Amino acid sequence: MCGIVGYVGVQEAAPILVDGLRRLEYRGYDSAGLAVHNGQSVEVVRRSGKLRELEKALQETPLTGAMGIGHTRWATHGKPSEVNAHPHTAGPVTVVHNGIIENHLVLRQELLDQGVELQSETDTELVAHLVEQQLSQGLDLVGAVRAALARVRGAYALAVVSSADPTRIVAAKHSSPMVLGFGQGEMFLGSDIPALLPYTREMTFLEDGDVVVLEATRATLTDLEGGPVERPRQHIDWSPVMAEKAGYKHFMLKEIFEQPRALEDTLRGRLDREAGDIVTAEVGLSDEQARGFSRVTLLACGTSHHAAMVGRYAIEELAGLAAQVELASEYRARSAVVTENELVVVVSQSGETLDTLEATKLAKSKGATVLAIVNVIGSAIPRHSDGAFYTHAGPEIGVASTKCFSTQLANLLMFGIWLGRRRGGLSAARTRELVEGLAHIPSLMTDLLTSMKTSMGEMARRYGGAQDVLFLGRGVQFPIALEGALKLKEISYIHAEGYASGEMKHGPIALIDEQVPVFVLVPRDGNYERSLSNLQEAKARGARVIAVASEGDDAVAGVSDSVVAVPPTDPLLLPLLTVLPLQLFSYYVADFKGTDVDQPRNLAKTVTVE
Ligand code: F6R
Numbered sequence: 001m002c003g004i005v006g007y008v009g010v011q012e013a014a015p016i017l018v019d020g021l022r023r024l025e026y027r028g029y030d031s032a033g034l035a036v037h038n039g040q041s042v043e044v045v046r047r048s049g050k051l052r053e054l055e056k057a058l059q060e061t062p063l064t065g066a067m068g069i070g071h072t073r074w075a076t077h078g079k080p081s082e083v084n085a086h087p088h089t090a091g092p093v094t095v096v097h098n099g100i101i102e103n104h105l106v107l108r109q110e111l112l113d114q115g116v117e118l119q120s121e122t123d124t125e126l127v128a129h130l131v132e133q134q135l136s137q138g139l140d141l142v143g144a145v146r147a148a149l150a151r152v153r154g155a156y157a158l159a160v161v162s163s164a165d166p167t168r169i170v171a172a173k174h175s176s177p178m179v180l181g182f183g184q185g186e187m188f189l190g191s192d193i194p195a196l197l198p199y200t201r202e203m204t205f206l207e208d209g210d211v212v213v214l215e216a217t218r219a220t221l222t223d224l225e226g227g228p229v230e231r232p233r234q235h236i237d238w239s240p241v242m243a244e245k246a247g248y249k250h251f252m253l254k255e256i257f258e259q260p261r262a263l264e265d266t267l268r269g270r271l272d273r274e275a276g277d278i279v280t281a282e283v284g285l286s287d288e289q290a291r292g293f294s295r296v297t298l299l300a301c302g303t304s305h306h307a308a309m310v311g312r313y314a315i316e317e318l319a320g321l322a323a324q325v326e327l328a329s330e331y332r333a334r335s336a337v338v339t340e341n342e343l344v345v346v347v348s349q350s351g352e353t354l355d356t357l358e359a360t361k362l363a364k365s366k367g368a369t370v371l372a373i374v375n376v377i378g379s380a381i382p383r384h385s386d387g388a389f390y391t392h393a394g395p396e397i398g399v400a401s402t403k404c405f406s407t408q409l410a411n412l413l414m415f416g417i418w419l420g421r422r423r424g425g426l427s428a429a430r431t432r433e434l435v436e437g438l439a440h441i442p443s444l445m446t447d448l449l450t451s452m453k454t455s456m457g458e459m460a461r462r463y464g465g466a467q468d469v470l471f472l473g474r475g476v477q478f479p480i481a482l483e484g485a486l487k488l489k490e491i492s493y494i495h496a497e498g499y500a501s502g503e504m505k506h507g508p509i510a511l512i513d514e515q516v517p518v519f520v521l522v523p524r525d526g527n528y529e530r531s532l533s534n535l536q537e538a539k540a541r542g543a544r545v546i547a548v549a550s551e552g553d554d555a556v557a558g559v560s561d562s563v564v565a566v567p568p569t570d571p572l573l574l575p576l577l578t579v580l581p582l583q584l585f586s587y588y589v590a591d592f593k594g595t596d597v598d599q600p601r602n603l604a605k606t607v608t609v610e
Helices: 013-023 051-060 104-113 124-136 141-149 240-244 251-257 259-267 287-292 302-319 328-333 354-365 403-423 428-452 455-463 475-492 501-506 528-540 554-559 575-593
Strands: 003-008 031-037 042-048 067-073 088-090 093-101 154-162 165-174 179-182 187-190 202-205 211-215 218-222 295-300 323-327 342-348 369-374 468-473 495-500 517-522 544-550 562-566
Touching (some): 003 013, 003 154, 003 211, 013 031, 013 067, 013 187, 042 051, 067 154, 067 165, 093 124, 124 141, 124 154, 141 154, 187 211, 251 259, 251 575, 295 328, 302 323, 302 342, 302 403, 323 328, 342 403, 403 575, 428 455, 428 575, 455 575, 468 475, 475 517, 495 501, 517 575, 544 554, 544 575
Parallel strands (some): 295 342, 342 369, 468 495, 468 517, 517 544
Antiparallel strands (some): 003 067, 003 187, 088 093, 093 154, 211 218
16 A cells, blocks of 8 residues: 655646655655656656655755656565665656556566566566557557556556656556546646645546546546546545545544455455465465475464464364464563474564564574565565565554454465465365455455444444453454454453353353453354354353354344344354454444544554563
8 A cells, every 4th residue: 555646737746746645654654756857857766764755855856847746655565675666767657656466477577588677676667667668669658558557467556657748647547546636727646635635625536447647737537448438526625634544533443444455455466266276476485395384383462463363273274284373472481392394474564573573583593484474564574584475454553453453364364275275185176165255355344344334333332331341252263352352452441351262161251240241253153053052151141242143143143132243254264254343343432432542552553672
């Protein structure tokens, strides 16, 4: 998730572009750059690091001209560095891009075979070269962009300028957002509304497949074949702060509702639905290595540890491989034994958590092969690992992790499927079922989130006054119970415990009375009957039971005080759905209590202390 901006008009472009990027920094902040046409040629300034580094560079090397494009980056291909920062240039063509090009490996190889010299590790530079090749065949800029895009699969919001034309920006969109802004004799372009708000409130949202030629006085919209397209103009009356949160009250709520999009980005290019398999070329593990592992140890902290627990169930079930999960801090606190041919999978949103980083180094020093499942590209943990399988959730700003958790689940499930297929434990038919199941998760998430928009607020009002809340789950739902309890604790400051349903009668059941709401995760899976018995045991002791169950489950509805219904999917994929009501419940309880939802007390987004 990066941010792009564009300006063509009568004013100096650079200050407007920098201002737009500042308002889009929430979309990414590991490097930034501008390209401005000075009347003769396009000049580019890029810097690694936050936007202020670019601003400093622009003081030394000012860019002048009334047309330009800009970018703030959140790395997806290639580590954060100046050479990987946008804009990317090929001959007269300069490009900024937000999105992920799925077939980048194939395109890169083709260009290398043609003798093209690539400067960066990014997928975006490939687009610049494709456009340049088409220009040199005699096409105009918009024709060249269309022809280049015919070769590209994946998600993009692109803005392209040519040194031969100081009056036009060509932009195109597929899957990544793009907004046009209409001024008086000037036009604006941005990934999102906040970038444009100080300049205009008249905006047009582009749709997938749209290509636009932006000039100072007009925007000409076509489709990818060049046919005319019309999109409505809208008046936006949001305040700048509302706009940054896309109209949501808190980043956490925005990030909860962003999960279908985050999942799509994470799954993009990794599900081969035709072959019914998972693509993990980027991870760098061979099929032979996959067959040779003797055991898997998953290491993580907090929410990432809960995701790792789900990963353990997936790896054991799908790959028939012994798997164990460790808290990174505890792994360091004992004399952990690394067996021969052990794979250590490290899970971390930030890639910088100190305990997880030190545990990574320890496992590596003891001879393990280390794979990092991390959201922040180029962070410390992947740098100390043998390979990385990145989640593509985009920057997560709310301290309580939501969208990063679900994308971690997706990567762990994909990795489990990949391992299972390579090790022979997983049939082609079941692999295909799981691949299809994963492909449908984003739309199931959207439906479920939409259906809970008002009901979870009501539920939070009904149960949110409790002093203690219990969350119960069994099998793959046990880590989700732990995650539900952690979310509630950290943002609403209510005491909450997650328990394996089967453990209740060994002690914690004594806590239950009429005051204690008990969430029971009881979707139809292999543990359904036993989980239902546990639900009834809680009910029989006076608990107020909130069931998270499969749609149409009258047996559960008959014995519960409240029910959240989740749509059917493969039981292993259900955690991706059952976690959603728990995230929303915590959010609404915290919001009613008036806590600082995005920055809860005593917590930090990245924990770099022991
Ligand atoms: C809770 C939360 C934390 C993190 C933990 C590990 O919502 O976000 O528990 O999961 O601090 O952080 P990462 O994943 O960055 O290693």
